[in-house]
Amino acid sequence: MSAHLTEWTLRRLHAGELPGAESQQARAHLSACAECHGVLEGFEAEQARFESQVPFERFEKGVERALENPPEERSRPGFHGFMVAVAATVLLALFVRPMLAESPTHNRLKGGATAELRIAGDGAQRAVPSGDTDTLQPGERVRVGYVAGAYGYVLALSVDEAGEVTPLYSESGTSLPVEPPGDKRHWLPESVEFTGSGDERVMVVLSERPLKVDEVVAAARRAWESAGRKVAEMPTLGVDGEESHWLLHKPQP
Template sequence: MSAHLSEHPSKWTLSRLHAGELPTDEATRARTHAADCEQCGAVLREAQEAQSQFEAEIPFERFEEGVNRAEEKARKLERARGSSQRWMGPVVALAATVLLVVAARPLLATNTGTGVRTKGGAVAELRIGGGEGSQRVARTDAPEPLAHGERVRLGYTPETRGFVLALSVDTAGEVTPLYPEAGESLPVEPGPGMHWLPDSIEFTGSGTERVVVLLSDEPVKVEEAIAAAHQAFELGGRDVTQLPPLAVDGDQTHWMLLKP
């Protein structure tokens, strides 16, 4: 059966198609439609051209420096208001498989038990760069290979969510809190657009590392998120590639990174 759509896919769907975020069947239908539809094809070409221009004009190191400058400006503004706590990026713990290399794009799943992202929820992105190749947005529907020297940056658009937390799980089931290291979820930064968590991370060792970003309405304690990740690891048969959504309320984004 040929995969055609009776209606034009939304711009949101086409954006997810470009980012590699659609399930295989839905991606096939949308891609087939766009191939025969000038209107939808133009949306895809625009997204591809924008990505190519971004990578050509802003290499990963400059992108990272710009984010750091924006964060430093925000920290200074917050200190001027008498509260630096909100903007101070936490130090990521050093672990056997995780190495912080600088001081200090979604399967987004709203936890309804289905593992399916609800339309209009918060969005997270994982960007890879710093190696010999150009920077790219990590896919969520397939493992993303990492080359030696490549680092990752995590970003999010909060929509109506108020708090953000990130962690990773390796093939042995070891859970490493990334942002923050301890305590509870960080308050999201106000304002529209993509916000970037501080610092870039290089994953060392070999095997698969699953990265999870959780955006929630209420703060989540790091210990509870770690416990939920351990529970999910067991439910997945101790196979990190089969990890189900964490039993924590909120929008979740999962990526699988293949370490060299």
């Protein structure tokens, strides 16, 4: 009997991302391998749980509220940040259950912490490993989740191509405590569909102590400046914590 398919191959097959020839080979293997077939069925159940546990109703209501604003409201400076925080869907989803092989979609940090970004739209959800790039399709929403491990505080923010930094969680004050810390999976409470075009960098910082949001925002602006004002080339922020970064290409309007 041939070797088992890797978890990464099975996830790509489930998401419809395998090329034709590879997909045919994988499905031929599945027809004769009950173990791999069971893992694939597990992904389908995992997605169903994900969709039921973290509904998008809050996002949809946020869009409705945003559309009620008159046009002059939308043209005001700072409205883009509001749309990112309310009319976008950033979610950080985390899965650390081992399968047949170690998944490359997990960014393993100190003390058992992990982070993963997931994108949801009309098609199947897909995971984006920390440090990777993905292209958003119109209407797709982003979510982020994490396991805090040894860390007690979390903060999320994004930077667009123009260098505008938007705190996502929390929006002001300090990074928020993880309750309880450890290996429990947490979801960021808000959802966002990123507006505009160009690139958007999403960042999550897990730390042992609370960080001031304005200081992390300032660090993000410095990183953008140091990269020649190119969000795609931004370095880490250099703050006191573990960072996870994702680069997203937003669809053209």
